[in-house]
Amino acid sequence: MEIERKFLLSKPPDLEGTESDEISQGYLALGFEGEVRLRRRGKKLVLTAKRGSGIARDEAEVELDQADFDRLWPLTEGRRLHKRRHLITQNELKVEVDVYEGELEGLVVAEIEFPSEEEARAFEPLDWIGEEVTGDERYLNETLATKGAPS
């Protein structure tokens, strides 16, 4: 299980030259009753099914080839998002910085992964980190893809 905290970035760090991937994702189906997502990350095309929520969440994924991905992708219309994910290391912590694009441009979110719950709790946000949105449903990708950015 991953221990993560999620923050808005008011003043993103310099991302120039960091490792990054272009991510496009769209939802074939959404909701507590089950969620099926398509994602293109670089050249990798993946279908992910999720079920339940919180710690009772089950998840499975399969890789698709281009033809299958292209067949399913049109069904995600109106429920898509695009972002560039940068992987950086700050104070020995792994940080994923998602810079959203298109309709969500301006939104930058960082997820920080911690090796233990103690370290997650003890974490003091760095100066480029803004409001914490851990567990905030408005910042779930599912919500962003269907309802846009919170106003």
Next chain:
Amino acid sequence: MEIERKFLLSKPPDLEGTESDEISQGYLALGFEGEVRLRRRGKKLVLTAKRGSGIARDEAEVELDQADFDRLWPLTEGRRLHKRRHLITQNELKVEVDVYEGELEGLVVAEIEFPSEEEARAFEPLDWIGEEVTGDERYLNETLATKGAPS
């Protein structure tokens, strides 16, 4: 577009020796917002995504290999059904007879495909055909897989 009518079978015709396939299907996600189904029919493993309802329904499917099917199938738990589908021809009409199994045993449903709307309207049910359930949501596979047979 298929023109079909759907009937319960009170007294099924003799299905001995007819062409038939064992079908197992389960839902990864359900609802108007999108539905994703896994189906094993004979040896063929297919994932189908649907969206919308009625004539505005979009649909796409991809074939899965055994390993991918097995990875996703556990997420359909509690939302599955099993049936044997017989393909027969009666009065020059193509009839699919679904004989449900497991918890739905006893339920037998026929779907008759017509070449035109006129012929669909003019159709006089045969003596082995019972109540018409065309468009009855209680007899959708999605409903049967999650709520069981109507009582």
